[in-house]
Amino acid sequence: MPAQQTKRAKSQTRIDPTEAVSRFRDPKVQVRFRKAMGQLAKKAAPLIEAVRSTERLDESDYAIRINTKG
Amino acid sequence: MVATRVQQKLRQQKIEVLPLADKTLPEILELDEPPFLNPGEAHSQLSHVEQYVRQHGGRGVVVEHHYIDRDFMEEYSVFYSKSLTPYPNSCRRVSFFSLDPADLRREFKRLLKIRDQEPFEAASKEFSEKHYLGFSVIKPLDGCPVGRTVLRCSPGKPQRGYTDLFPCACGYTAHLFGIPLIVQGLAFQQQDLGVSACATTALWSALQRARELEESVAATPAQITMRASQFALPFGRAMPSEGLSVEQMCQAAHSLGHAPYLFRASESFEESRALLYSSVQSGVAPVLILSRPSGSKHAVAVAGMRIKSAHTINELGELFDDRSGDLVQLYVHDDRIGPYLSAEIRQRKKQLVLQLPTGRSENWLLSHVLVPMHPKIRLSFAELRGAAIQLVKSAHAHRQWLRQWFNVPIELPLVDYRILKAHAYVQSLRSESNVTDLLVKNLCESVAFSRYVACVRIQADDLDPIDVLLDTTGTQKNISSLAIVQTRNSLPLTAAMAALLGEEYRCQVIS
Numbered sequence: 001m002p003a004q005q006t007k008r009a010k011s012q013t014r015i016d017p018t019e020a021v022s023r024f025r026d027p028k029v030q031v032r033f034r035k036a037m038g039q040l041a042k043k044a045a046p047l048i049e050a051v052r053s054t055e056r057l058d059e060s061d062y063a064i065r066i067n068t069k070g
Numbered sequence: 071m072v073a074t075r076v077q078q079k080l081r082q083q084k085i086e087v088l089p090l091a092d093k094t095l096p097e098i099l100e101l102d103e104p105p106f107l108n109p110g111e112a113h114s115q116l117s118h119v120e121q122y123v124r125q126h127g128g129r130g131v132v133v134e135h136h137y138i139d140r141d142f143m144e145e146y147s148v149f150y151s152k153s154l155t156p157y158p159n160s161c162r163r164v165s166f167f168s169l170d171p172a173d174l175r176r177e178f179k180r181l182l183k184i185r186d187q188e189p190f191e192a193a194s195k196e197f198s199e200k201h202y203l204g205f206s207v208i209k210p211l212d213g214c215p216v217g218r219t220v221l222r223c224s225p226g227k228p229q230r231g232y233t234d235l236f237p238c239a240c241g242y243t244a245h246l247f248g249i250p251l252i253v254q255g256l257a258f259q260q261q262d263l264g265v266s267a268c269a270t271t272a273l274w275s276a277l278q279r280a281r282e283l284e285e286s287v288a289a290t291p292a293q294i295t296m297r298a299s300q301f302a303l304p305f306g307r308a309m310p311s312e313g314l315s316v317e318q319m320c321q322a323a324h325s326l327g328h329a330p331y332l333f334r335a336s337e338s339f340e341e342s343r344a345l346l347y348s349s350v351q352s353g354v355a356p357v358l359i360l361s362r363p364s365g366s367k368h369a370v371a372v373a374g375m376r377i378k379s380a381h382t383i384n385e386l387g388e389l390f391d392d393r394s395g396d397l398v399q400l401y402v403h404d405d406r407i408g409p410y411l412s413a414e415i416r417q418r419k420k421q422l423v424l425q426l427p428t429g430r431s432e433n434w435l436l437s438h439v440l441v442p443m444h445p446k447i448r449l450s451f452a453e454l455r456g457a458a459i460q461l462v463k464s465a466h467a468h469r470q471w472l473r474q475w476f477n478v479p480i481e482l483p484l485v486d487y488r489i490l491k492a493h494a495y496v497q498s499l500r501s502e503s504n505v506t507d508l509l510v511k512n513l514c515e516s517v518a519f520s521r522y523v524a525c526v527r528i529q530a531d532d533l534d535p536i537d538v539l540l541d542t543t544g545t546q547k548n549i550s551s552l553a554i555v556q557t558r559n560s561l562p563l564t565a566a567m568a569a570l571l572g573e574e575y576r577c578q579v580i581s
Contacts, residue, residue: 065314
């Protein structure tokens with residue numbers, strides 16, 4: 001179980017969306033954000049690969065004969 | 071003179087109101103056992119229908135002895151009319167009710183006394199909801215009598231801790247004595263091995279739902295088999311049915327105006343379950359292609375699902391909590407057995423196995439899933455899942471820098487996603503408590519929707535549900551976001567996260 005799930009404390013104050021967006025536009029935050037995205041991409045890659053592989057089909061997938069009688 | 075007598079006989083209708091208590095359904099219908107089949111074999115599906123009806127409180131039946139069924143009429147036209155045995159082209163229809171015959175007659179009388187149209191329709195609807203359990207068309211074929219059958223898709227005994235959902239059900243209206251009887255269900259029929267085997271029948275059931283979504287004429291089993299075998303006959307003759315290939319099923323769906331979306335489901339349990347969950351939740355009845363170690367392949371249509379009532383965490387890649395982990399069971403139509411079979415989902419190694427409740431449990435490996443989609447939906451369920459993973463990634467990255475500025479804790483967000491008609495999304499929002507009328511008004515007045523929208527919902531302990539609406543006419547490389555819908559604003563992070571996602575995905579935030 002990752003540490004994140006055990007953290008149930010909620011921050012006390014609401015974050016002002018305008019302030020959040022304005023800070024997000026700060027180049028320093030952008031760098032930090034991109035770095036975080038890069039790290040998270042490593043975690044997401046196997047998930048994305050697993051889902052894309054479901055759509056990699058070839059002739060054998062389409063040639064399956066379905067004929068169960070009962 | 072002879073012709074006149076035949077015409078008179080054909081025009082004669084006979085309607086009987088009978089109890090279900092004394093006799094079995096094959097006995098009520100006086101069905102013969104065909105001599106070349108094992109005892110009980112021909113009527114096993116009918117017995118399953120009867121069992122389902124009894125479990126749902128069925129006490130009385132109404133038998134119409136002359137009923138023209140479009141599906142059978144086409145089967146008759148292309149196949150049975152050419153047999154030496156002179157089969158009739160008409161069927162019988164049995165309607166099922168949760169009332170004894172005496173009460174049923176009394177109710178019919180009461181309804182027919184209402185002369186004004188509006189109160190009559192309202193009373194008929196109320197009567198249907200209370201007492202109508204559906205109908206079954208009985209074909210004049212001794213070996214496979216169960217034709218188009220629509221039974222009310224309500225759960226049997228509610229099992230504690232679980233919820234049954236039937237998003238793939240359609241509304242059907244039958245008329246009896248001029249009374250409109252409405253039932254929610256998904257049509258089922260028995261395989262006849264003449265015009266249709268399991269592949270045709272499963273696709274036929276699935277297309278019933280597609281028909282309701284787009285208000286088109288439903289395809290008949292005969293049409294499906296003929297379209298499937300129009301350009302290729304890899305396994306011999308089309309009729310009697312020798313089964314279909316997946317390619318033929320796709321061909322049939324395509325020629326009937328649907329976009330067949332196929333994915334492989336034999337490699338990852340989590341992915342298969344997630345894609346199944348999102349397609350059923352989206353209300354497009356998927357066709358499951360199943361296989362056994364012996365090599366036999368089978369097809370069934372999904373009508374509904376059972377999920378855990380209380381969500382349990384299903385963590386994926388330390389990124390998100392996938393709602394699809396709550397899926398435990400599917401309700402499938404198996405044309406060898408009957409409608410609404412509860413098929414338990416099991417994991418065997420990396421694969422998803424369905425346990426079908428036949429006499430002895432049958433385990434089938436889920437091999438592929440075929441989803442007949444509206445052609446305008448270009449975004450596949452796999453692409454939608456990919457987009458949802460990207461969104462969660464962004465949400466996490468935002469939290470990481472927000473944490474430094476605002477001391478925000480990082481929780482695993484709960485994610486689910488589906489594709490639905492734009493108006494259905496608006497309706498679903500309206501039905502949620504805490505969603506204001508103003509939000510719905512703002513959404514409708516400011517967002518240009520695609521006919522079908524994809525909705526990715528992200529929520530967490532510190533985040534109210536945020537819906538990211540995607541344009542389903544986009545493709546994997548060009549997915550556009552339509553809007554970020556901030557359903558509530560009761561938790562600290564919600565408004566900021568909605569604004570940041572809106573900024574990043576270049577779309578407006580509706581709050």
